[in-house]
Amino acid sequence: MKILAWLRSISGQVLRRGTHRLDVEEELRAHIALRADDMERAGLSRAEAERQARIEFGGFEKFREASHEALGGDLARSLAQDLRYALRMLSRNPGLAAIAVGSLALGIGANTAIFSLTNALLLDAMPVAHPKQLRLLGWQAQHQFGYKHLPMESLYGDVGFTKTGTATGTEFSWDEYEALQQTHAIFEGLTAYYHDAQANIEGGNDVERGTLEYVAPNFFQVLGVRAAVGRTILPSDGSDGGAPVVVLSDWLWRDMFGRSASVIGKRIEVNRIPLTVVGVAAQTFHGAGVDLDPALYLPLRLQPQVSPDQWDRGKSRLASGDTWWVRILGRIRPGVTNAQAAAALDGIFRQTAEATLHHSDRIDQEAVHLVVQAGDRGDAQRADTKFVPMDIGTSALAGLVLVLVCLNLANLCWPARPRGGGNSACAWRSARDVGVSPGNY
Amino acid sequence: MSGEAQILPGTLDLLILKAVSLGPLHGYGVLLRIGQISAQALLIEQGALYPALFRLVRQGLLKATWGTSENNRRAKFYELTAAGRRRLREEAAGWHRLAAAIGSALAAETEEV
Numbered sequence: 001m002k003i004l005a006w007l008r009s010i011s012g013q014v015l016r017r018g019t020h021r022l023d024v025e026e027e028l029r030a031h032i033a034l035r036a037d038d039m040e041r042a043g044l045s046r047a048e049a050e051r052q053a054r055i056e057f058g059g060f061e062k063f064r065e066a067s068h069e070a071l072g073g074d075l076a077r078s079l080a081q082d083l084r085y086a087l088r089m090l091s092r093n094p095g096l097a098a099i100a101v102g103s104l105a106l107g108i109g110a111n112t113a114i115f116s117l118t119n120a121l122l123l124d125a126m127p128v129a130h131p132k133q134l135r136l137l138g139w140q141a142q143h144q145f146g147y148k149h150l151p152m153e154s155l156y157g158d159v160g161f162t163k164t165g166t167a168t169g170t171e172f173s174w175d176e177y178e179a180l181q182q183t184h185a186i187f188e189g190l191t192a193y194y195h196d197a198q199a200n201i202e203g204g205n206d207v208e209r210g211t212l213e214y215v216a217p218n219f220f221q222v223l224g225v226r227a228a229v230g231r232t233i234l235p236s237d238g239s240d241g242g243a244p245v246v247v248l249s250d251w252l253w254r255d256m257f258g259r260s261a262s263v264i265g266k267r268i269e270v271n272r273i274p275l276t277v278v279g280v281a282a283q284t285f286h287g288a289g290v291d292l293d294p295a296l297y298l299p300l301r302l303q304p305q306v307s308p309d310q311w312d313r314g315k316s317r318l319a320s321g322d323t324w325w326v327r328i329l330g331r332i333r334p335g336v337t338n339a340q341a342a343a344a345l346d347g348i349f350r351q352t353a354e355a356t357l358h359h360s361d362r363i364d365q366e367a368v369h370l371v372v373q374a375g376d377r378g379d380a381q382r383a384d385t386k387f388v389p390m391d392i393g394t395s396a397l398a399g400l401v402l403v404l405v406c407l408n409l410a411n412l413c414w415p416a417r418p419r420g421g422g423n424s425a426c427a428w429r430s431a432r433d434v435g436v437s438p439g440n441y
Numbered sequence: 442m443s444g445e446a447q448i449l450p451g452t453l454d455l456l457i458l459k460a461v462s463l464g465p466l467h468g469y470g471v472l473l474r475i476g477q478i479s480a481q482a483l484l485i486e487q488g489a490l491y492p493a494l495f496r497l498v499r500q501g502l503l504k505a506t507w508g509t510s511e512n513n514r515r516a517k518f519y520e521l522t523a524a525g526r527r528r529l530r531e532e533a534a535g536w537h538r539l540a541a542a543i544g545s546a547l548a549a550e551t552e553e554v
Contacts, residue, residue, distance in 0.1 A: 034469040063488030070495035
């Protein structure tokens with residue numbers, strides 16, 4: 001109750017500070033005028049009466065300030081005084097100030113960095129149409145001895161091994177993608193993509209390095225991502241006869257072409273392969289991966305020419321059922337659950353695996369199955385299982401660092417407070433000083 | 442000035458509450474009323490009245506409204522709230538007990554000890 005009244009009076013003080021100041025002054029002046037009236041009636045001249053009244057009143061400024069304090073303290077004014085005091089003290093101890101500022105910066109910086117990662121990994125949906133409708137496909141297989149007992153011959157991606165003897169992955173062969181795409185009853189659309197390592201990109205009068213995102217012809221349509229300029233990659237770009245085209249990311253458009261609209265139709269070279277720019281992806285879109293921020297989006301079929309595999313030069317991964325490399329995102333039909341979708345697609349998935357895998361004899365005993373999981377964060381989703389415990393750990397650690405920094409600073413300041421002071425108003429003011437000036441000495 | 446006494450710390454609030462309990466007053470009126478009811482025996486520094494008045498307002502013991510004085514000046518008038526009336530009763534009782542105790546202590550003679 002007391003605290004409530006105090007808070008109300010403080011907030012009232014801040015809100016109506018101007019009125020209070022005038023009110024108090026007017027009231028004190030009224031007192032002096034009334035006293036002077038009485039003295040005038042007793043026979044003094046007006047001027048003399050006012051002079052006497054002022055003397056009897058005592059120190060006008062002193063009582064006015066005391067009145068403000070009594071009304072709840074002139075908060076803004078004393079805060080400004082405290083801030084000035086803090087700055088003076090900081091400039092008197094630049095070393096201590098530097099330590100204070102530096103350690104706070106580190107503590108806050110660490111927390112910001114960790115939170116950005118948390119945000120990208122766990123919280124942010126991709127800036128696409130209806131992201132909650134997206135699903136990321138994956139598979140799981142029983143395993144006993146690691147990679148060499150998985151049925152696929154080469155795998156571009158991470159495989160997670162659980163303690164219960166299950167291997168999981170999110171990469172598929174092109175054959176699997178094409179087979180799964182036929183199941184229209186479950187998904188409104190399925191699309192595939194693949195991130196490649198850094199490539200050399202030449203264009204304008206500039207050379208940049210950036211990640212490539214190879215995408216199926218329907219990638220932009222299924223995700224509902226528009227072009228900022230020109231057009232996105234279209235299904236008509238999928239046929240082998242079409243001219244090799246490329247879509248720029250916003251950052252490459254900015255860095256290489258200064259966001260010029262005349263970029264459409266320009267030729268750039270990626271790993272010395274000439275490509276024609278047909279558009280720029282929406283500024284908010286950063287690809288389907290975690291933190292990769294691809295430079296370019298190009299049709300998957302260009303992979304053998306633009307990013308040929310070192311040990312298999314010229315051989316197309318598209319033609320190899322034994323190479324599992326593309327990730328598949330789908331837009332699920334409303335009302336279909338993940339379990340229903342996985343069950344409906346599992347048959348086709350296993351049939352195709354048996355037909356295209358060289359070691360298909362391993363499939364039955366190792367029980368490979370299709371998995372359907374949320375895809376609103378692209379393949380950040382698959383990072384979840386691996387990164388969540390780690391991320392919680394690092395977040396906690398970063399939080400702890402900040403707490404330690406604060407304790408450290410409090411430690412530096414506290415013994416430095418001048419002793420004495422005595423009354424509670426002084427103590428409250430000291431506490432405020434610590435609040436405004438960590439480097440106080 | 443042998444007839445005048447400095448007031449004890451903490452008693453100014455009590456005097457203000459008492460003065461205002463007899464009817465709404467502006468600040469200068471409070472001063473006059475205290476002088477009148479104490480037979481001019483108590484000295485109050487005039488300006489010191491105001492921080493005390495504002496403190497009592499903030500504690501909810503007094504309420505204040507702007508009005509016009511008898512000689513037509515704008516002034517703020519104070520009156521007791523219910524809480525102020527209660528506080529005055531308690532403080533007065535406490536003061537009477539204290540005064541009686543101090544009085545009897547000072548009246549003690551050697552034979553009584």
